[in-house]
Structure formats: C-alpha cells, structure tokens
Amino acid sequence: MKNSRRSLLSTLLRSTAVLATALTLGTAFAQSGKPIRVLVGFPPGGGSDAIARLLSEKLKNELGVSVVVENRPGAGGQIAAQALKAAAPDGTTLFLSHDHTISILPQVVKNPGFDPVHDFVPVGGFATFVNAFAVSGGTPARSFNDYVGWVRTSGSGKGAVGVPAPASTPEFLVKLVGQKYQLDLVAAPYRGSAPMMADMLGNQIAAGVGSVPDFIENHKAGKVRVVAVLGNKRQGAMPDVPTFDELGLKGFDDLPYYGIYAPAGTPQKFVTDFSAALSRVVAIPEVRDQLTGMGLTVGYMTPEQLATRQAAYTEAWSRIIKTSGFVAQ
Structure with missing residues (x-):
C-alpha cells in the first residue's frame, strides 16, 4: 500500500511539474498579447513556405499563442533577413531560413544589409537536406x-x-x-x-x-x-x-540546413523556451514523417549546434566561392 501511495504521489508531482512548466512557457509568450511572426524569405507554395506552415501550426499548440507565417519574398531571403534585423527583440518575430540566406548570401552580396553572426541569434535547427x-x-x-x-x-x-x-x-x-x-x-x-x-x-x-x-x-x-x-x-x-x-562531381559533402533565428538582443529565456518547443514538435511522429516525406533529414539542433553547423557550412562554401572566381556584387 505504501509503495502504491508513493508511486501515486510521484506521478502527481511529475504531472504538476509538467503543467507548471507548460503554464510558465505559455505565459512567457502570451505576455505581449501579440502573435509570433515567422518570417519566410520565399513566396507561398515553395518548400520553405510549406515547412514553415507545418511547424507553425504545431508550435501554436505547444506555446499556447498564435504563430503566423509571414512571407517576405525577394533577393534570396535578403528582404526577410533585413526585416528580422529591424524587428524588436521582444520574442514576437522569428526567421525560418535555410543555408542560402544565412551562409551564402552574405558572401556573394557586398551590402546585404545584415550580418547573421552579429544581428541574429540562433534559436534552433531542425533538419538538413540536399x-x-x-x-x-x-x-x-x-x-x-x-x-x-x-x-x-x-x-x-x-x-x-x-x-x-x-x-x-x-x-x-x-x-x-x-x-x-x-x-x-x-x-x-x-x-x-x-x-x-x-x-x-x-x-x-x-x-x-x-x-x-x-x-x-x-x-x-x-x-x-x-x-x-x-x-x-x-x-x-x-x-x-x-x-x-x-x-563524379565531388566536394559537396557539407549538407545544407534549416534553422530558426531571432533578432540579436532577444531575451535568453525566449530563445531557450522556443528552442525546447521546437525540439518537442520535431519529435512528433506525424511531423517527422511529413518533413521526411518532403525530402528532409530531420534532427533537432540546439542553438549552439545550429551556430556550429552555420559556421562550418559558411567556411566550406567560402572555399568553393573563392575557387569559382565569383566576385561579390
């Protein structure tokens, strides 16, 4: 009997802790009373847009607030990246992007209007692709x-x-x-x-x-x-x-990636909590299956892991760009 009571008490304590965490998380995002915008640098109907809409729907359920996809197409994601830089770092604006805008574009455009290392904060990654x-x-x-x-x-x-x-x-x-x-x-x-x-x-x-x-x-x-x-x-x-x-065409072993970013200065609690919500979403079998069906290799990356992959991919393509003789325009 004592063991049963102990087990029941343990279960109740765990359930209470989970509920408290969920309520705290929801409150943190709901304080501003504003929906979370997820910027996408390409038009509706493309791969990035479909991925963003799938994740946003599930993140809404995790966070308890509205998560809205906002397409800012143009210049290979440059317009959306500039919009992220200009956004208030209050936890209401994010940027879902793949490698091009983050790792390639700053190397091939003289004045991109943003520096991903200094103007953005990695929130979390969720997939690689080819x-x-x-x-x-x-x-x-x-x-x-x-x-x-x-x-x-x-x-x-x-x-x-x-x-x-x-x-x-x-x-x-x-x-x-x-x-x-x-x-x-x-x-x-x-x-x-x-x-x-x-x-x-x-x-x-x-x-x-x-x-x-x-x-x-x-x-x-x-x-x-x-x-x-x-x-x-x-x-x-x-x-x-x-x-x-x-x-016979070798040298492309560094895989492109998908990640989510916030403006520099975003409170660490927001970054940590949203990244945790992302990790739970990509672990949902339905979500994992849909992303895999889109041709992605699904795998959650912490903010630190995303930053490391971003730096490695940027360096790899720096060598390829220099070898090609391409001059930033």
Whole structure:
C-alpha cells in the first residue's frame, strides 16, 4: 500500500511539474498579447513556405499563442533577413531560413544589409537536406546523362537552368556542372522555387536546381524528374536517383540546413523556451514523417549546434566561392 501511495504521489508531482512548466512557457509568450511572426524569405507554395506552415501550426499548440507565417519574398531571403534585423527583440518575430540566406548570401552580396553572426541569434535547427537537379516533363531525358546528351545534340551544348535565387548554391552547382561536362549552361535566377517550378511545369525552362523539398511532390507525380542529388548518399525519399558523387562531381559533402533565428538582443529565456518547443514538435511522429516525406533529414539542433553547423557550412562554401572566381556584387 505504501509503495502504491508513493508511486501515486510521484506521478502527481511529475504531472504538476509538467503543467507548471507548460503554464510558465505559455505565459512567457502570451505576455505581449501579440502573435509570433515567422518570417519566410520565399513566396507561398515553395518548400520553405510549406515547412514553415507545418511547424507553425504545431508550435501554436505547444506555446499556447498564435504563430503566423509571414512571407517576405525577394533577393534570396535578403528582404526577410533585413526585416528580422529591424524587428524588436521582444520574442514576437522569428526567421525560418535555410543555408542560402544565412551562409551564402552574405558572401556573394557586398551590402546585404545584415550580418547573421552579429544581428541574429540562433534559436534552433531542425533538419538538413540536399539540393537536386531536375528536368521538366517536356524534355526527353530520363537520367542526368540523358540530359547532358540532349543539351549537346539539341542545344549545341547550350542550355538554361533555373535556380531559386541568384548567387546561390544552385547557381554555383550549375557552373560546376557546366565546367565538368563542357556545357555552356546559364543559370536563370527566379524569386524563389515556386515561380521556377511553375515555369518547369509549363515547359518554359528545361531544367532547374533546388532543394529536394522544392521538387519532391512533382517528382512523385511524374511532372518533373529529379535526375541527380548532391552529396554522397542517396535520399530515402527518392532512392533510385543517383548522387552527383556517384556521377563524379565531388566536394559537396557539407549538407545544407534549416534553422530558426531571432533578432540579436532577444531575451535568453525566449530563445531557450522556443528552442525546447521546437525540439518537442520535431519529435512528433506525424511531423517527422511529413518533413521526411518532403525530402528532409530531420534532427533537432540546439542553438549552439545550429551556430556550429552555420559556421562550418559558411567556411566550406567560402572555399568553393573563392575557387569559382565569383566576385561579390
């Protein structure tokens, strides 16, 4: 009997502690009476937008406050990043971004209007992913080698390849592919993956490079064909697609990442509490399955781990950018 009472008391104490933590967390975010804005640097309909809306819905339940996605498309996420820098550091504004805006853009734009190291605070990461090369349904290519042969025969070695943003990882990949296969490939920059995909679906452009989440649904539907992915490991969402490592294009082992950031000066309690909520959300089997289905490799990163990955990826691409001869514009 005593053991039963002891067990019951222990259970009640744990339940009370959990409830108290939840109430404290909810109160911390609800004090301002304002919803949390999650800025996204690309238009609705793209991979980043879909990911942000999935996470925001679940975070709302965790935090007990409204979490609203706000699209600020343009300049490869630069506009959204500048909006984050200008936002009050009061815990009501966050920025969901992948590697391009945080690690690449500050190296390829002379005056980006923000410094991610000094102007932002890492809140937490939740996934890595790879970029992919895809062809539109109007091309006869069924493989990457087919595409190379098609460009050589039908385009005299010339071709345009869509990329979601100028001076981005996809644009550098287009240059490297052109160099390796002796093709005159020109990167055609778009304002995000959604308009690029629209042109690919309309056969206005024969190929595009973007993240796996950008292509996954239309690839599964047979509307576009992903013919190669970066890295040295095939993707679980599309196991039949070879890697560029297999095809002989190496040097892309550092995986792009997704993370959430707050303005510099945001109270540490907010950063800690929101990061903890993010860790709980990405542990939900339904969320993990949906993100995996989008082509992501799901894994929570603490603020410190996100900062470390950001620094390593930035350094890796600094070497690639210098080797390419690209000059910041």
